[in-house]
Every structure is written in structure tokens, then in C-alpha cells.
Amino acid sequence: MGHVFLTRPLGDVVEQFRPQLAEELNIPLRIHPDPGSPPTREEMLEAVRGAEAIISLVTDRIDAELLDAAGEQLKVVANVAVGYDNIDLDAAAQRNVTVTNTPGVLDEAVADLTLALILATTRRVVEGDRFIRTGEPWIWGPKDWVGLDVSAGATLGIIGLGRIGMAVAKRAHAFGMRIIATGRRAHDDDARALGVVPAASVDELLPAADIVSLHCPLTPETTHLIDAGALGSMKPGSYLINTGRGPLVDEEALADALDSGHLAGAGLDVHEFEPEINPRLRAMESAVLLPHIGSAGDATRNAMASLALRNAVAVLSGDEPLTPVS
């Protein structure tokens, strides 16, 4: 008998599916026991053997070797993430394995964190907090800790205006920011209602924005989308925010741009060589660095887990998945 393998404990929300899997589908659920770290490659290869479904996280590499280790009965890989760059889609398609993701349920959480990073970088929130904790004497000064006036018509450039980008645009509009954007929804009526001006290309957007925020998927084409050339064409004194995927940005080039003062700051929730953090960025006051927590709202994480499980159950029951990766 096959099983469903979940690569990390995801809490009570998952337990609700256990009876359905057992009683209706006669499939047991096995869960990697350690919430703190993913299975090693060897553990993964062993644990997926005979699985009919794999519920994976962004930290799990699902490639041809792993799919073959699972075996021919594998029907679905349900990723608990909207991004699926950890999965080799071609290898899955060649083996008739359905891949699903979790779009829609994390838009608001990621957009909230994007705004948090915009405010933290432009208004030097983390830098100020770190300074206060040094215990150094200080007194209010008119020229101290000055940053960008976000609400006074700063221009936000959104690269990849999809669901999450729109949720960011709504917030930015409420803050009084101007918005320019590339992406599939940049010409939509609801984007126009927020004052979004479509940019013909990333090249057009970069020099026009005070803050650039990345919301496009990671693909071979978008890897290092923000390289030395792109950074050089950004406005002097502008800011880069990344809550998408780390490899969208060439971090050495970003460190150079911050070092030279060409960029005023960067807010990164995701990192090029995650979980490694670029040591130059780690040493910079102008970089705000977070541990990939864009979707880390309690209700959001539960909704992601639930959607992934429902996708797996649908495929195992012979139904259409709710959110297949096309």
C-alpha cells in the first residue's frame, strides 16, 4: 500500500486529513518528525519510496532522482508554497505526476511583509532599533535618521504584478504612493483603479522607481534579473525589496550597489543561497534581512497546508486538483 509523505510536521490542520486518507482512500499519512529541519537527501529518498503523494515545502528539492525513488505509483507532488522552483516540472510531467501549489491564500500575508520591509528600509527602523540597543547616548537631531518620505508620492515599481503584486499595490495606493508595474495584471482595470501605470519593460521601470519590489516567479529567465546592470539603472538613492525568490538578485552586485551608496537600502526576505546569508549584506546597516517569513502568518500557513492536502486528496481520489501548476 502506498502512503502520503509530508516532509515536515505542519500542525493540527494536517491531522484533520488523516481519517479521510485512512478511511476513504486507505492511504496512511507519514510525516517527517522534525519541524526544525527538513529530511536529509538520504532520508527523503528513503521516505518517498512507495509514496502516492508527496507534500513538499520550499526546502525540498523534487527532481528526477527523487521522483524515480518514489516509484511509478506516485501521483501528485503538492507543494506548500505558491512558488514551485524547487520542483522539476518537466521530470514530473514525464512521469505523469501532477504538481500543485498554493496560490491565493498567502497574498495578503506576503504583501503585509513587503510593506513592512519598505517601511523598515526607507525609515531605517531596524537600524534605529539596533542603535538604541547599543546604549549610546543620543538626543533628537533634525538631520538624524532621515529617510525617504514614502507617503509623499514616492514611486513604487512592482516587477511581476500578479496576485501578490496587486495586494502590494493596494497597500501602496493607500499610502499615497505612485505605482508603476510590469506583469500580467499591469493593464487590468483593477490595477488602473489603483493608479498603476504599466511599464513596457523592466528596463523602463527601474530608473523610474524610488523603491523596486520583486514579485515575479523564479525561472531560468528571471535568475539574476537584478544584476549589476539592472542595479546601475536604478535611481540613485533608491531601494530594492525582495519577498519573491533569492536568486532573482545577484547579491554580490547588490552589495556593491549598497557599498557605493548608489542604492540607499535593500529589504530581503529571501536570499540567493538560502539559508546562507551573504556576509557583506549581513554586515551592512542599509540591508534589512529576514528569514523567509513572507507567508508566516498563523492563519496563512494553515491555509497553505490545508490547500496542499486538499490538492493531494483530490488527485488521489481521481478528481481534478484545485490549484494545479499549469
Ligand code: DGY
Ligand atoms: C511561497 O509560498 O512560495 C513562499 O515563499 C513560501 O512561504
